[in-house]
Amino acid sequence: MIERRDVFQAIADPTRRMIIHKLSQGPLNITQIGQDFAISKQAIAKHIKILSECGLVIMSQKGRQQVCEARLDELDQVTDWVTESRKLWNNRFEKLEAFLDKTKKQ
Amino acid sequence: MIERRDVFQAIADPTRRMIIHKLSQGPLNITQIGQDFAISKQAIAKHIKILSECGLVIMSQKGRQQVCEARLDELDQVTDWVTESRKLWNNRFEKLEAFLDKTKKQ
DNA sequence: ATATTTGTCAACCAAATGGTTGCCTTATGA
DNA sequence: TCATAAGGCAACCATTTGGTTGACAAATAT
Numbered sequence: 229m230i231e232r233r234d235v236f237q238a239i240a241d242p243t244r245r246m247i248i249h250k251l252s253q254g255p256l257n258i259t260q261i262g263q264d265f266a267i268s269k270q271a272i273a274k275h276i277k278i279l280s281e282c283g284l285v286i287m288s289q290k291g292r293q294q295v296c297e298a299r300l301d302e303l304d305q306v307t308d309w310v311t312e313s314r315k316l317w318n319n320r321f322e323k324l325e326a327f328l329d330k331t332k333k334q
Numbered sequence: 335m336i337e338r339r340d341v342f343q344a345i346a347d348p349t350r351r352m353i354i355h356k357l358s359q360g361p362l363n364i365t366q367i368g369q370d371f372a373i374s375k376q377a378i379a380k381h382i383k384i385l386s387e388c389g390l391v392i393m394s395q396k397g398r399q400q401v402c403e404a405r406l407d408e409l410d411q412v413t414d415w416v417t418e419s420r421k422l423w424n425n426r427f428e429k430l431e432a433f434l435d436k437t438k439k440q
Numbered sequence: 441a442t443a444t445t446t447g448t449c450a451a452c453c454a455a456a457t458g459g460t461t462g463c464c465t466t467a468t469g470a
Numbered sequence: 471t472c473a474t475a476a477g478g479c480a481a482c483c484a485t486t487t488g489g490t491t492g493a494c495a496a497a498t499a500t
Contacts, residue, residue: 240346241488245415252422259446271489273447292446292497300423303416309351310409316358317406347458365476377459379477398467398476 235305238282243267244275248284251298258294341411344388349373350381354390357404364400 239245247261262272276296279285283302288295345351353367368378382402385391389408394401 236348236351237346239415240343242342243488245342248419249422252419252426254426257446267488268490269447270449270491274488292495294447298419298423300416300420303419307413307416309345310406310413313354313358313404313409314406316355317404320358320360349458363476373458374460375477376461376479380458398465400477 233278233281235282235284235302236309238278238284239303239306241275244279247272247275247279248298248300251285251296252300255295255297257290257296261296339384339387341388341390341408342415344384344390345409345412347381350385353378353381353385354404354406357391357402358406361401361403363396364402367402 239248243265246264250256250261250264258269258272258276261276262269265272276285276287276294280287280296284299285296286299288297345354349371352370356362356367356370364375364379364382367382368375371378382391382393382400386393386402390405391402392405394403
């Protein structure tokens with residue numbers, strides 16, 4: 229299995245999606261993020277590490293606090309892939325239509 | 335760990351994304367899908383099972399063949415979540431602005 | 441000065457994931 | 471009729487994942 233740490237895998241976990249949701253409303257430190265979740269701060273920190281490794285969260289030190297900010301640009305990878313798939317889907321009969329058209333003309 | 339089998343998890347795997355990509359261009363049976371991948375047909379079948387369980391692929395029997403067709407509607411869940419997060423992000427200063435506005439008026 | 445808060449590091453764990461192989465059933469084509 | 475192609479099923483495996491606990495360092499507050 230290849231080492232994967234991409235945006236798709238990052239947003240696959242519901243907890244991480246909720247974290248992104250929270251951070252979309254403004255920056256928070258790790259303890260504040262953990263407030264709504266019934267898991268340890270260490271678990272939260274691990275999620276944050278994954279999110280920041282793929283660019284969805286950026287960190288900044290502020291005294292002893294680690295301030296986390298959402299950075300949603302990388303989600304373009306996701307919407308781009310969906311858009312591309314839909315494009316293919318919409319054009320899926322093109323070849324067939326071209327073939328039928330050609331056949332008709334002959 | 336809760337039982338998860340949702341669209342987000344389904345598209346987290348690169349092989350499954352490639353399968354969707356292929357199927358977006360037209361229906362294929364399991365053997366045909368496996369053509370481009372260096373993994374066993376059983377592995378492909380497992381991926382297809384996951385994709386069909388979350389509605390991204392629909393199956394139809396055709397003799398001994400299992401024809402797979404892409405069904406991209408469920409990807410709305412993904413784009414909707416991204417859109418919602420971006421909306422929150424864009425409105426993230428609203429509360430602060432409202433507060434400042436109110437303070438100014440007093 | 442000391443207690444508390446914030447977060448890190450490391451070890452550990454059970455379950456999930458993505459893959460394998462072998463065997464079996466059932467259509468299909470020669 | 472019989473070999474073969476398509477796929478299902480089950481057992482197994484290594485690695486990854488998402489979580490835990492305990493100990494620790496360093497800011498901050500009292």
